[in-house]
Amino acid sequence: MKRGEEILFAIYKKSIHLGNSYGKTKKEAIKVYLRQSYSIQIPNITIEEILEEHSLNDFKAIETIERIHYFKSKFLKDS
16 A cells, blocks of 8 residues: 555564554564654654664564555545
8 A cells, every 4th residue: 555655564573463553664664663652651752762672673564465464444435
């Protein structure tokens, strides 16, 4: 799924699907996912601080597959 120039990626760690995130590249999508997941509890945390705890190599990103990683609701219009 695309949003402008960004692609929706499924983010995995140790073969566990953690969530989905948009990015122009796989690395960017992983960084966006990490930032969003940490910002819930620590609003002003930077990606640099997060990467002190996690390595990008621990994560994988693949392009999402409709009906596996996401679904299109019949109640929402395509934009």
